[in-house]
Structures are given as C-alpha cells and as structure tokens.
Amino acid sequence: MELLLASAVGLMTACGVYLILRRRTFPVILGLSLVTYAVNVFLFATGRLAVGAPPVLNKYAEAAYTDPLPQALVLTAIVISFGMTAVVVMIALGAYLSSRSDEINMTETAPEAGEDA
Amino acid sequence: MNHLLIAPVVLPAVVAPFMVMVLRHHLPLERVFSVASTVLLCALALSLASQAYDGTVQVYELGDWPAPFGIVLVLDRLSALMITLTTLLALAVVLYAIGSGWDARGRHFHPLFQFQLMGILGAFLTGDAFNLFVFFEVLLIASYGLMIHGGGTVRLQAGVQYVVYNLLGSTLFLFALGTLYSVTGTLNMADLAMRAAEIPAGDTALLRVGALLLLLVFAIKAAVLPLHFWLPASYANAPLPVAALFAIMTKVGAYAILRMYTLVFGPGAEATAGLAGDWLLPAAMLTLAAGAIGVLGGREIGRLVAFGAIASMGTLLIAISLFTPQAAAAALYYTVHSTLATAVLFLVADQVMERRGGALTATAPMAQSGLISALFFGGAIAMAGMPPLSGFVGKLLVLDAARDAELSSWIWAVILTGSLVTIVGFARAGSEVFWKCHDASLAAEPEEAEAEAEDQPEVTAPAAVPALPFVAIFGLLAGLVLLTVFAGPMMAYAEATAQQLFNPSAYLDTVLGRSE
Numbered sequence: 001m002e003l004l005l006a007s008a009v010g011l012m013t014a015c016g017v018y019l020i021l022r023r024r025t026f027p028v029i030l031g032l033s034l035v036t037y038a039v040n041v042f043l044f045a046t047g048r049l050a051v052g053a054p055p056v057l058n059k060y061a062e063a064a065y066t067d068p069l070p071q072a073l074v075l076t077a078i079v080i081s082f083g084m085t086a087v088v089v090m091i092a093l094g095a096y097l098s099s100r101s102d103e104i105n106m107t108e109t110a111p112e113a114g115e116d117a
Numbered sequence: 118m119n120h121l122l123i124a125p126v127v128l129p130a131v132v133a134p135f136m137v138m139v140l141r142h143h144l145p146l147e148r149v150f151s152v153a154s155t156v157l158l159c160a161l162a163l164s165l166a167s168q169a170y171d172g173t174v175q176v177y178e179l180g181d182w183p184a185p186f187g188i189v190l191v192l193d194r195l196s197a198l199m200i201t202l203t204t205l206l207a208l209a210v211v212l213y214a215i216g217s218g219w220d221a222r223g224r225h226f227h228p229l230f231q232f233q234l235m236g237i238l239g240a241f242l243t244g245d246a247f248n249l250f251v252f253f254e255v256l257l258i259a260s261y262g263l264m265i266h267g268g269g270t271v272r273l274q275a276g277v278q279y280v281v282y283n284l285l286g287s288t289l290f291l292f293a294l295g296t297l298y299s300v301t302g303t304l305n306m307a308d309l310a311m312r313a314a315e316i317p318a319g320d321t322a323l324l325r326v327g328a329l330l331l332l333l334v335f336a337i338k339a340a341v342l343p344l345h346f347w348l349p350a351s352y353a354n355a356p357l358p359v360a361a362l363f364a365i366m367t368k369v370g371a372y373a374i375l376r377m378y379t380l381v382f383g384p385g386a387e388a389t390a391g392l393a394g395d396w397l398l399p400a401a402m403l404t405l406a407a408g409a410i411g412v413l414g415g416r417e418i419g420r421l422v423a424f425g426a427i428a429s430m431g432t433l434l435i436a437i438s439l440f441t442p443q444a445a446a447a448a449l450y451y452t453v454h455s456t457l458a459t460a461v462l463f464l465v466a467d468q469v470m471e472r473r474g475g476a477l478t479a480t481a482p483m484a485q486s487g488l489i490s491a492l493f494f495g496g497a498i499a500m501a502g503m504p505p506l507s508g509f510v511g512k513l514l515v516l517d518a519a520r521d522a523e524l525s526s527w528i529w530a531v532i533l534t535g536s537l538v539t540i541v542g543f544a545r546a547g548s549e550v551f552w553k554c555h556d557a558s559l560a561a562e563p564e565e566a567e568a569e570a571e572d573q574p575e576v577t578a579p580a581a582v583p584a585l586p587f588v589a590i591f592g593l594l595a596g597l598v599l600l601t602v603f604a605g606p607m608m609a610y611a612e613a614t615a616q617q618l619f620n621p622s623a624y625l626d627t628v629l630g631r632s633e
Contacts, residue, residue, distance in 0.1 A: 020285065025277055032284050039291045046299035070298065073247060077291055080254050084287070087261055088280045094265070095273035104281070106274050106350060 005045055012038035025092040025102045029085065036081035043074050119168075122177035122190050124161050125200055125238040128154060133231035141225070148215050151227035155208045158234065162197075162204040169197035170610075172617060174627040176244065184244075184628050185308040191244035191628055194614040195449070199241040199372055202453055203365050205596065206460055207234055209589040210362045213464055216585025217471070219358050222267040229266070232259035233362065240369050244628055246297065246304045249373065250290050253338070257283050260366065263359045264351060275354035282347040286337040293330035300324045307628035310381045310621065313388065321388035328382045328389045332396065335377070338370030340430050342403040348427060349411065353419035353475075357467035360419070364459035367430050368452055375437055375445065379618040384440050397438035398524065402531045405431025409535040412542030418475040421546050422462045425500050428539055429455040432532060436515045439522050445615040447514035450608055454499070454507040454600055461496040461593045465489060468586065469550060477546050479553035485582060490551035492590055497543035499597050502536045507600040512536065514608070 012034050019031025047067030055068035096102040132154040140146045168175065169192050177190040211230060213219075220226035236256025243249050261283075265276040298304055300323045301312040316324055333344070340348040348367070352360040374393065382389035408428025415421030433455055436448035469475065472483035483489075495506070502508035512532060519528040600607060617623065625631075 020281070028281055032281065032288075035285070035288050039288050039295070043291060043295045043298075046295040048299075067302075069304075070295075073294075073298075076247075076251065080251070080287075081284075084254070084258065084280075084284055087258060088277070088284060091261065091265060091273060091276050091280055094268075095270070095277050098268075098270040098273055104274075104277060106271070106278065 001049055001051070005041065005049065009038050009042050009045070012041070023103055023105065025096065025104050028104055029088055029092060032088065033081075033085055036077070036085070040074050040077055040081075043070055043077060046070050118177055118181075119175055120177070121161065121165060121168075122175060122192050122242065123179070125158055125165070125204075126190075126235055126242065128158060128161070129231035129235035129238070133228040133235070136228045136231070137225065144221055147227045148220065151211055151230060152208075152215070154231060155204065155211050155234070158238070159201075159204040159208055162201040162238075165192055166197040166201045168192070169194050172613060172623070174617075174624050176627050183630055185303055185305045188248045189244040189305065189628055190242045191307075191624065192242065193624060194610070194617050195372070195376065196241045198449065198453070198610070198614060199368070200238050202368075202456055203234070203237050203241065206365055206456060206593075207362065209460065209592050210358055210464075212592075213361070213467075213586050213589035214358045216583045216589065217358065217467065218583075219267070219356050219467075222356075225262065226266055229259045229262040230362070232256075233263060235259075237365060237369060241372060244306050246294055246306055246309065246377075250287070250294060253290065253369070254287060256366065256369070257287070260359075260363065263362070264355045266356050266359060272354045275350045279347055279351035282337070286334055289330060289337070290334040293327050293334055296323055296327035296330060300327060305628070306377070306380055307625045310383070310386075310625060311629070313381055314386055316388060318387065324388055325392060328378075328392055329396070331377060332374065332393050335370045335373045336397070336400065339367050339374065339434060340370070340404070340427055341397070341400045341434060342407055342431075343400070345404060345407070345427055349420050349423040352423035352426065352463075353417060357419060357463045357470060360423070361460040361463035361467075364426060364456050364463065367426065368433075368456055371430070371433055371437060371448075371452065374434075375448070375618065378440065379445070380621050380624065383621065384619070391440075394438045394440050397434060398528075401431050401434035401438050402527065403431075404428075404434065405531055405535045407431075409538040409542070412539050413545070415542065415546065416477055418466045418469055418477060418546065418550065419463075421477070421542065422459070422466050425462060425539065425543070426455075426459045428535060429459060429500060431535070432512065432515060435528055435532065436518060439519060441518065441521075442612070442615040442619045444515070444518035444522075445618055446608065446611040447511070447518040449611040449614055450507075450514055450600075450604070451511040453607070454511045454597065457593050457596045457600070458496060458499040458506075458508060461492070461590060461597070462500055464586070464590045464593070465493045465496055468590075469493070473550075477549045479549060482554040486551060486554065488587070490547065492587075492594070493547055493551065495594050495597075497547060501539040501543055503540065505601070507597050507604065510601060510604045 016031045016034035019027045022028055047070035050066040053064045053066040055066050055071055057065055136147050136150055175192045179188045233256055236252050239252035240249055261280050264279055265272055301309055303309055303312055337344045378393040405428050408424050408431050411424025412421055415424055433448055433451050436444045468489050473480050499506040499508045502512040519525050
C-alpha cells in the first residue's frame, strides 16, 4: 500500500509540474489541480497509513485508531484549493475573454497581439 | 485570557462581510466603515503594542483548548511591531485609495481590503504553523481580488501569473507542513520547537527537508532571487495603491523566516543549525543585486519601484540571514523603513501614472510637477539609503551588524554597490520624468503635442486637486522622518525584540502553559 500511495503522489506531482510548465492557462490550471490532489494524498499519509481504523479514541476498548489531525488538515486543504481553483479559473477566463488569447506569457505588446489574432 | 488579542482578526472579518452583504451599493458608507475599521485596528494594534512593550508574551487559546491541541494566537514584541506597522500603513493606503478614487473603479475594494488586513494581521499573530498557512491563503485570496481591481487586459494577464505562482507556493507550503508533521507529530510552533530538539541526530533528514521546503515557501513570499519573478509584473500592473499595501506582504515572508528560524529551527537546534542562513545569504545578496539592476534598467515607473522593493527585500534578508541578535535588530528597523519607503514610492508613482502615464520618457509637464517631484525625491533617497532619511540609518545598522560575519566583505560590497546603482537608477528616472519635460526642444518638436499640452491645463485645471492622496503620502513620509528622528528608541525596541527572539524560553513557557 505504501508503494501504491507513494507512486500515486509522485506520478500526480510529476504530471502536474509538467502541465504547469505549459504555455496556455488551461493545462496550467489542470496541472495545479493535479498538484493539489497530490498534496492532499500526501498530507493524508503524514498520519501513517492504517486500514479500517477509526479516527477516534475508544476508551471502552483497546481498539486501534488512526491519527485524526491529517484528515482535518486535508479537509481544510481541499476547501482552500477548491476555492483557489475557482478563483484562478475566473481570472484566467477574464484574461482570455479580454485579450482573446490564453497564453500565460506576457509580452510588452500583449494587447496588440490580441487584436491581431 | 486577554480577548483583545483576537480582535485584530475578528474586526475585519466581521466588517468585510457586512460591507459585502449590506453596503455593496453604497460606496460612501463603505468608505466610512472601512476607514473606521482601519482606525480602530490602529488603536487596537497600538494598545497591543503597549502591552507587549515590557516583554511579556501573551497567548490566546481559541476555544480554550490548551496549546499543542488547539490553535493559539501569540503576542510578543515582534508580532506587536508588525501589526502596528501593518495597520498604520493600511490607514494611509485606504485614505489614498479613497482620495484618488481608486476604490470606485471596480466593485468591492473595501471588503477585499479588510479581508487582506485580516489575513496579514492573523499571519503575524498566529502561533500555529497550519494556521499560518490558512492566514496566508486568506491574505492571498483577498490580494488576488485587489490585484485585478479595476480590470483591464494587461492587469488580468498579470493577475493570472500572480495567482498561479502563489498557488504553487501554497501547495509547496502544504508539502512542507506535511513533512514536518510526519516527523514531529505537531504543528504548534512552540511544540514543534520542543519536538524538533528531541529528535535523535541520525533521524533528522526529513526534518531538514521540511525546514528547507518551508524556507523555499517563505522565500517565494519574500521575493528572494530565483523566486522573485512574480513580483515585478504583478506589482507594476496592480493598482499602485494596492501595490503600496502589498509592500507589507513581502514582509510577511520575511517575518515568517525570522519567526520559524529563530523559534523552531533556531541557532541552538543542532539538526538545522545554519541551514537557513547558508542558503539565504547568497540568495539575498543576489536579490539585492537583481533589484538594483532592475531599478537601473526600468522603463516604466511602476516596474522601477517594484525592483526597488526587491532590492530593499535583499538588504532586509541579508540582515535576517546572519541570524545574530544584532543583525535581527537591524533587520527589524529596516523592515519598518522599507515598508514605509516602498509604500511612499508606489503612491507617488500612482500620482505620476495618473497625470502622464508611467513610461520613463520625457513628456509635456504635468500638474503639480514640483510637489510630486519633491515627494518622489524624498521617497527615492529613503529607498536608496541616502543620509537624511531612515534608509541611511537602516543600511548603516545592517552594515555594522555584518561586520563580524564570515562573508562581511562580500556583504559590504554588495550593499554599497547596490545602493550606488539604485541611486543612479532613481536619479535617471527622476530626471526623465520631472526635468526633461522642461526641455525646450520637447515642446517645440511635434505640433500636436504642443497643442495638446496647451489644451490640457484648460481641461484638467478646473477639477480641484484632491488633498487626501497627498495627506496619505505626507503621512507615510512623516513616518519615515519620525523613524529617523527616533531611531534611538526604535532601535532599543528592536534590540529588545531580537533578544526575545533569540531567547525563546519565555515564549515556549507561555504557549505550552508551563508554570514559572
């Protein structure tokens, strides 16, 4: 399970970084979401992996439990990254609609280039 | 428990949604509430600073959960200094934004401004690493809105870059926090400090990875050289009053470095000793050099000031990266100076932009050219570190603190050369913008330009020049003058702060509730 999880985090991060280095905003945003998925899984794993254990202490029985804090952190991180992705989509859409180009590069003559296209 | 500690976070958090939901169509009322809230925040910050003045550390436990389990807010001398600086800067910026009419050029300026303040003040007050991440996100998401306030193609494109860069930074922050949590099992800064010291020497690899990842994140916020690319485009294309407020945002990064690498990964901690300084010092020197060269080569006044901000961050981080009490005190003094000087220059640049555009080429004279050029001169000599103003005192303190450092000759060379290049850069910009407009050949050359120049006073003169922007700029300049005049008491406070930072036992005892 450790191998599966670690390679999932690594693969998603690698794909995300590749996409972020692209020139257009759409793959960049996809890449950002992939990286945030990777970090969520990574955060989840920081409390050590346990299968079938509840994230609560049971004072009546000697039951195994898993660390609840990373799960709370992941929830916070999911909410924040969801909101941030929505914001970046809106801003990128605004930039695309006003410049008619979704290239992430900025040049000195960006508005003129937009009019030509 | 002193409930005043959480007021700087709660007040804007209440005022901002109130403005969005109730006052969204009443700009005058929004202005009243925004100014009132900012004034109140100033009063709160000053009263908190007076409480922290004698060196007591106060802790506020949210929900009354004791320290390692709940989130805590901590007030010590450093956070008191930073929140006072933030609120005073915010007051000047909000007055300027109202006076110059920037807040009317798009919707929701004031709510976003209050959310931004909430994030910044929270980041300065929190004593929990994950909570620091949350407040970073609050201040960033508000800054995305402020950055594209007023709209426009170029601003939106710069906004996309800014948001993507910072989202990557946030993701890296989460990776760093996850690594630290997996090693230590805690995210409370005081508890992290205790646990990090207990880790056996052979098992510190992951801890060091986490510490360096965290340094990388804060370096992005502080615009340290290889990671500074987001700053010039976004500051120069943001509304310039907003850029003036952003002057404190780079300081949030510097603050976080100073806090984490004295408290958690302090000079005493064996596993991470010297780790941050070794990486940060060369990067900071390169930052200063790049900033100075950028000032020299800037073709547009907003970018010029943005590179000036990068250069001053370089000087500041050189002082921080030495990690000695003397250097930290110099860094704190320079933080206050650099924030005020950057803000003055951005506001003056906005006045120039409004009148003649930002290009550094000679054009026809603009209205109030004399007054604005005097203000620009004041801001520029403060930023470059020329004698009368606090920049000189600050740089002298940094140079003095670096005297015993290993690379002292390099540090001295970089700071002094950087200052010279910055002076030349600002002098060039000032003469292009304010002097060459009086060149006779310029007025005579194109007929249209002359006609336009003669038309312009008739169009613009009747509109009374609003006084409020100048009140804000003069207020910030007065802050710089006061900082120079009262350099002695200010340095005494900074030295006491540095002592507190490098002897964190009072902080640890208070936060972790260990009785004296």
